[in-house]
Amino acid sequence: MTQRRIAELAGVSQAAVSLVLSGRTDTTTRLSDATRQRVLDVLHETNYEADPAARSLAGKSNNIVGVFTYESAFPAEASDFYAPLLTGVESAAEELGADLLMFTSSRTHDGPRRLLREGSRLRLADGCVLLGRHMDAGELARLVELEYPFVAVGRRDGDARVPYVGADYASAVGELVDLAVARGHTKLTYAALPFDAESTRDRLAGFVAATRKHGVSSRVVTRSSGEAEKLARDVDVHGSTVVFVEDPVEADRLVAHIESEGRAVPRDLSVVALGEHARRDEAARDVTRLVAPRTALGAEAVRLLARIMSGEVDESIETRVLLPCSIVEGSTLADRR
Amino acid sequence: MTQRRIAELAGVSQAAVSLVLSGRTDTTTRLSDATRQRVLDVLHETNYEADPAARSLAGKSNNIVGVFTYESAFPAEASDFYAPLLTGVESAAEELGADLLMFTSSRTHDGPRRLLREGSRLRLADGCVLLGRHMDAGELARLVELEYPFVAVGRRDGDARVPYVGADYASAVGELVDLAVARGHTKLTYAALPFDAESTRDRLAGFVAATRKHGVSSRVVTRSSGEAEKLARDVDVHGSTVVFVEDPVEADRLVAHIESEGRAVPRDLSVVALGEHARRDEAARDVTRLVAPRTALGAEAVRLLARIMSGEVDESIETRVLLPCSIVEGSTLADRR
DNA sequence: CGCTGCTGATGATACGCATAATCACATGAG
DNA sequence: CTCATGTGATTATGCGTATCATCAGCAGCG
Numbered sequence: 001m002t003q004r005r006i007a008e009l010a011g012v013s014q015a016a017v018s019l020v021l022s023g024r025t026d027t028t029t030r031l032s033d034a035t036r037q038r039v040l041d042v043l044h045e046t047n048y049e050a051d052p053a054a055r056s057l058a059g060k061s062n063n064i065v066g067v068f069t070y071e072s073a074f075p076a077e078a079s080d081f082y083a084p085l086l087t088g089v090e091s092a093a094e095e096l097g098a099d100l101l102m103f104t105s106s107r108t109h110d111g112p113r114r115l116l117r118e119g120s121r122l123r124l125a126d127g128c129v130l131l132g133r134h135m136d137a138g139e140l141a142r143l144v145e146l147e148y149p150f151v152a153v154g155r156r157d158g159d160a161r162v163p164y165v166g167a168d169y170a171s172a173v174g175e176l177v178d179l180a181v182a183r184g185h186t187k188l189t190y191a192a193l194p195f196d197a198e199s200t201r202d203r204l205a206g207f208v209a210a211t212r213k214h215g216v217s218s219r220v221v222t223r224s225s226g227e228a229e230k231l232a233r234d235v236d237v238h239g240s241t242v243v244f245v246e247d248p249v250e251a252d253r254l255v256a257h258i259e260s261e262g263r264a265v266p267r268d269l270s271v272v273a274l275g276e277h278a279r280r281d282e283a284a285r286d287v288t289r290l291v292a293p294r295t296a297l298g299a300e301a302v303r304l305l306a307r308i309m310s311g312e313v314d315e316s317i318e319t320r321v322l323l324p325c326s327i328v329e330g331s332t333l334a335d336r337r
Numbered sequence: 338m339t340q341r342r343i344a345e346l347a348g349v350s351q352a353a354v355s356l357v358l359s360g361r362t363d364t365t366t367r368l369s370d371a372t373r374q375r376v377l378d379v380l381h382e383t384n385y386e387a388d389p390a391a392r393s394l395a396g397k398s399n400n401i402v403g404v405f406t407y408e409s410a411f412p413a414e415a416s417d418f419y420a421p422l423l424t425g426v427e428s429a430a431e432e433l434g435a436d437l438l439m440f441t442s443s444r445t446h447d448g449p450r451r452l453l454r455e456g457s458r459l460r461l462a463d464g465c466v467l468l469g470r471h472m473d474a475g476e477l478a479r480l481v482e483l484e485y486p487f488v489a490v491g492r493r494d495g496d497a498r499v500p501y502v503g504a505d506y507a508s509a510v511g512e513l514v515d516l517a518v519a520r521g522h523t524k525l526t527y528a529a530l531p532f533d534a535e536s537t538r539d540r541l542a543g544f545v546a547a548t549r550k551h552g553v554s555s556r557v558v559t560r561s562s563g564e565a566e567k568l569a570r571d572v573d574v575h576g577s578t579v580v581f582v583e584d585p586v587e588a589d590r591l592v593a594h595i596e597s598e599g600r601a602v603p604r605d606l607s608v609v610a611l612g613e614h615a616r617r618d619e620a621a622r623d624v625t626r627l628v629a630p631r632t633a634l635g636a637e638a639v640r641l642l643a644r645i646m647s648g649e650v651d652e653s654i655e656t657r658v659l660l661p662c663s664i665v666e667g668s669t670l671a672d673r674r
Numbered sequence: 675c676g677c678t679g680c681t682g683a684t685g686a687t688a689c690g691c692a693t694a695a696t697c698a699c700a701t702g703a704g
Numbered sequence: 705c706t707c708a709t710g711t712g713a714t715t716a717t718g719c720g721t722a723t724c725a726t727c728a729g730c731a732g733c734g
Contacts, residue, residue, distance in 0.1 A: 057390045072431070089411075
């Protein structure tokens with residue numbers, strides 16, 4: 001079913017059909033209400049929808065949002081991370097009446113997925129949301145140069161032209177420090193992940209700023225996962241009463257380790273996690289922690305992308321958004337007053 | 338970057354570029370190795386990729402697999418059901434080098450999602466995988482008539498022309514009956530869901546065939562969810578020693594109810610579930626059950642779709658596939674010998 | 675030399691849509 | 705009556721690609 005067929009059925013020209021569909025009512029393009037109605041009737045009868053390929057070729061957008069994940073998104077291992085994001089992406093897309101084009105094809109034989117290898121398969125989508133912990137800065141820069149509309153999920157301050165929607169870890173970590181200080185803690189240890197990701201820097205910055213503000217004693221150690229024992233010793237040496245553990249899994253491990261030594265959390269040591277893993281064991285301790293608004297991140301990224309695509313990027317639009325994290329008070333931060 | 342630009346750079350015509358890209362070597366379309374190489378060089382330098390929209394318009398496919406879910410796919414409530422399916426879909430698509438177009442836009446204000454409302458947004462995909470418990474038979478029939486390539490996940494025997502990949506529930510239920518009989522059970526009750534879905538009929542058929550084969554006493558009751566108590570009474574009246582519960586959640590409830598009455602499972606009553614819910618509480622009883630190969634279903638559906646799309650549907654291809662379920666022996670089926 | 679057959683490449687066209695340019699016609703003013 | 709004006713529709717064109725038909729050139733052969 002094409003516009004030409006519709007036109008024949010309605011006894012008009014193809015152009016007339018296109019005009020009716022576009023809904024424009026300029027002075028340059030005029031149609032009488034009668035013919036307009038005739039065309040509309042046929043359109044309705046036939047359930048016609050314009051061929052998106054042809055629309056695209058003619059320079060129109062199709063309400064298709066691209067989704068690029070730097071790893072496979074659905075498998076159980078990855079789904080903890082991606083599922084809430086995709087939930088938000090999907091619901092925002094649904095609100096916008098947009099479909100999602102997931103670029104699953106871009107796996108290179110060994111390395112991570114690469115976006116630009118895809119060439120212009122990208123162009124089928126009107127814009128693209130980028131998900132993943134480890135994005136290639138070079139690719140982001142090339143996307144900017146191509147003037148391809150996209151939004152990264154997660155803070156990406158490296159290139160000032162990269163639009164992103166991220167979680168405001170700094171503030172949330174600051175709040176947790178406030179809470180610890182309010183409860184009488186004056187010696188704090190921060191256990192950082194040995195990554196150099198944006199979010200890692202962000203959390204640490206929040207910690208440093210807040211401890212400085214309160215003038216409390218703080219110390220930062222960098223620890224790989226699985227070193228709960230070493231971490232516990234580090235803390236003891238410093239004499240901290242609370243540890244801020246960046247990796248939530250590691251926080252659980254630390255709690256388990258402390259308790260396995262016959263000490264108690266938070267009586268002997270308080271533990272705060274700067275994140276949350278989805279597969280939290282229901283039976284595990286309710287660790288005091290921050291929770292990133294993952295579903296909101298996905299949804300907001302799509303909405304921002306929609307704004308960018310609609311051409312409203314007249315400087316007035318803020319293309320770098322931080323959403324607040326929430327705090328779960330939990331039961332592992334003692335009151336030392 | 339277009340073929341015309343490539344052509345200018347290589348000093349040939351646009352048609353030549355297209356011919357090189359197509360890789361054909363007919364007698365009707367000839368290019369000297371020299372020019373071919375020249376074009377290839379330019380193509381390589383520029384990282385050119387054909388515009389999928391134009392390709393599509395010119396009648397070519399784009400390696401895009403459509404995915405239609407009859408409900409939102411990612412939210413936690415639905416993700417139990419969809420996540421494993423999508424995992425399979427994604428990995429098979431990745432193997433095929435295909436991208437996934439997810440039709441999230443087709444929500445009607447109240448009712449379920451409708452596929453054909455989408456009109457030809459569908460056509461951007463070369464074919465489509467349909468996921469969901471409740472598909473509209475009319476829509477499937479229309480898709481067949483449109484000769485649009487698609488594959489349904491889940492048995493759909495209503496219309497003989499509908500290709501599907503489903504789980505072989507009948508055989509698996511039969512095996513479970515075999516197991517129960519082998520363990521000395523002679524009076525069996527089947528608690529069916531009050532739906533008229535294909536899979537429901539399939540499971541019941543397997544039960545009926547197997548009990549008939551063994552010549553044991555069987556009885557079928559239809560029970561809505563949440564009626565564990567009534568179900569338990571039904572079973573007692575009949576004097577069955579084992580209940581086959583179609584709804585896995587209901588099976589858990591039944592076990593809990595029996596035990597709350599001071600009776601034991603499987604000592605006083607055996608319970609077999611004809612399915613598995615993903616959110617199984619780790620602490621809950623390890624119910625004897627069958628497990629549908631959901632990830633395999635998704636992957637196989639995409640592979641079948643790929644075969645259909647490539648035009649190999651010369652009757653020789655089986656477009657209706659049943660994959661075997663696996664059996665988890667669990668601990669709720671007693672040995673009565 | 676004229677014809678055929680072959681090779682290597684190009685021109686033309688269609689795909690379905692959006693849109694600028696154009697046209698037919700009626701109406702009113704001069 | 706003629707010309708400007710406005711209205712309602714159509715024609716023409718371009719988007720980028722695939723492909724068929726065509727063409728120029730050249731060699732072989734009678």
